[in-house]
Amino acid sequence: MNFRFEKILHHPLFSDTICKIEEKEKTRFFCCHGMEHITSVARIAYIISLEEHINISKDIIYAISLLHDIGRLNEYEKNIPHDKAGAELASVILRDCGYHENEISEITSAILHHRNNNSNQTDILSDLIYRADKLSRTCFLCKAYKECNWKETQKNKTLIY
Ligand SMILES: [Fe+2]
Numbered sequence: 001m002n003f004r005f006e007k008i009l010h011h012p013l014f015s016d017t018i019c020k021i022e023e024k025e026k027t028r029f030f031c032c033h034g035m036e037h038i039t040s041v042a043r044i045a046y047i048i049s050l051e052e053h054i055n056i057s058k059d060i061i062y063a064i065s066l067l068h069d070i071g072r073l074n075e076y077e078k079n080i081p082h083d084k085a086g087a088e089l090a091s092v093i094l095r096d097c098g099y100h101e102n103e104i105s106e107i108t109s110a111i112l113h114h115r116n117n118n119s120n121q122t123d124i125l126s127d128l129i130y131r132a133d134k135l136s137r138t139c140f141l142c143k144a145y146k147e148c149n150w151k152e153t154q155k156n157k158t159l160i161y
């Protein structure tokens with residue numbers, strides 16, 4: 001394996017949790033948070049980083065993207081907000097996958113803040129993941145367009161990435 005993020009894909013806590021989230025969301029009407037979503041976020045975040053010359057490694061960008069919604073299962077089962085639950089799960093997985101302590105705190109902080117619009121802040125990683133997360137949704141084709149609580153201005157009207 002060339003990248004450390006590839007180890008995340010094969011970590012049993014990661015793969016089991018993603019499978020369970022996908023199972024829970026089988027009949028979900030709104031946006032889902034399984035493998036398709038998290039890989040879209042990873043690719044979009046990486047493209048943005050290249051376009052905007054944001055100097056963050058692929059290992060960091062992919063780790064945040066793959067793990068940002070991993071807390072969804074705890075949200076569904078125990079009502080724990082998924083950003084908080086996700087940051088905790090992520091630190092366990094990242095440690096097993098060879099990430100260093102300073103990287104783990106960067107990644108978990110971005111996961112903790114991925115639901116906030118950070119555009120006015122200097123938190124580059126949280127802003128990157130926030131934007132990629134939103135841009136990953138194909139609102140223009142969504143069956144839940146009318147019922148979705150995103151503001152009209154937030155909904156994607158076309159494909160940017
Ligand atoms: Fe999320």
Ligand SMILES: [Fe+2]
Pocket residue numbers: 033037041068069133
């Ligand atoms: Fe997400």
